[in-house]
Amino acid sequence: MYEVRDVAVAPLPRLARYCTAGAGVGVSAFELVSFDRALRQAGFADYNLLRVSSILPAGVALRPSVEVPKGSLLPIAYGVFGSDAAERTIAAAVSLAFPTEPHAVGVIMEAEGYMTEREAHEMVVAMAEEAMEDRNLKIARLEVVAIEAQVELYTTVFAGVALW
Amino acid sequence: MYEVRDVAVAPLPRLARYCTAGAGVGVSAFELVSFDRALRQAGFADYNLLRVSSILPAGVALRPSVEVPKGSLLPIAYGVFGSDAAERTIAAAVSLAFPTEPHAVGVIMEAEGYMTEREAHEMVVAMAEEAMEDRNLKIARLEVVAIEAQVELYTTVFAGVALW
């Protein structure tokens, strides 16, 4: 029913080998355009984001940028928050907890809302610790990406971890 | 851990080659059934919709209908709105902005809510123009699909662009 595709068109793998974290802010009169601009600043513009919850596959490597073609499906765990409540402080953060055991999964935790970057940061650290304890795993490395903004027009804060 | 599958079972590609736009209305006592009926009218019933945000891959071709097997995962950008506020007018729209440059991505923009089809249409045009300007791209072709309905029981309006 569907046609044979170019060999160059790679399938979406079930298991990611790489992950990339980023955060950004976007401002616009339109909610969706502010989201688009936040994605650009975070390094995830021009992908078709597939929101996932929220596991680091075993052995996944952290890379500084996403290296799949623009327009691709991009699985991504994220926290996002938008508001038009002028001058309120909004923030988003994600944590990545890599386990000490090489064959175990890690976790990604997200937070967002009317809060400061510091509060969002602290939340995602505490959440990652709780989720790793649930798995009887120790944390080898904990990375956090967080961002805050003062609202003007419609403002979106975004913090995410792409899996590719 | 997983079995070898039939050659006939194609993987989900990262990059879509085709896109299909459609809009529909559904009415039911149940919210989810009204959504299912709106999908049927839009031409997207019987797929496992994967909601994405919201990029047209370079070179993607617009086709009148989706040609993957029923039951497939179907990446799709959409606006959807449901309500049981009797006699209110609700609408949803999506725009597709194709760039003049053949190797650049385009954008898909969505709007929905208590509004008329015309208002939703105007919003997604303005949003697409703003998002393409952000990318320093000119629009070669702008398509819009929009729909409105007067609410009865639980009513859902849906406008989407499938990527396959």
Next chain:
Amino acid sequence: MYEVRDVAVAPLPRLARYCTAGAGVGVSAFELVSFDRALRQAGFADYNLLRVSSILPAGVALRPSVEVPKGSLLPIAYGVFGSDAAERTIAAAVSLAFPTEPHAVGVIMEAEGYMTEREAHEMVVAMAEEAMEDRNLKIARLEVVAIEAQVELYTTVFAGVALW
């Protein structure tokens, strides 16, 4: 642009061959951790859930557990509800309606909210019947998974059907 991957890393197929149903409850001070714990009880922890709406591919077989590697993308239809309203009863349910015709799709219906397990169960049965009637299909087999909980701290109930 992307590298060749191990043969061992299977792509995500468009069409699932198997499905697995499960339900669970999770409790935590953190909403996202309560969700993670509900997933563990339901049998879906340690996957990257891709939420889909909500079709059973023709010929899909019901299996007791998910057999793809941890950390994988896992398409899943689900109902989920979380609350911190102490002592309120919350519930979630999913139904799977398999058709009598072997080449037809079936449907998955979800419900969740401040309700009992019995109410959620009855809702997803009625919804599946309505959605199958819409398709002019008879139900050969109807399965339901449902769960309820009394809220403490932040409590999440989850009922889902993974497609793999």
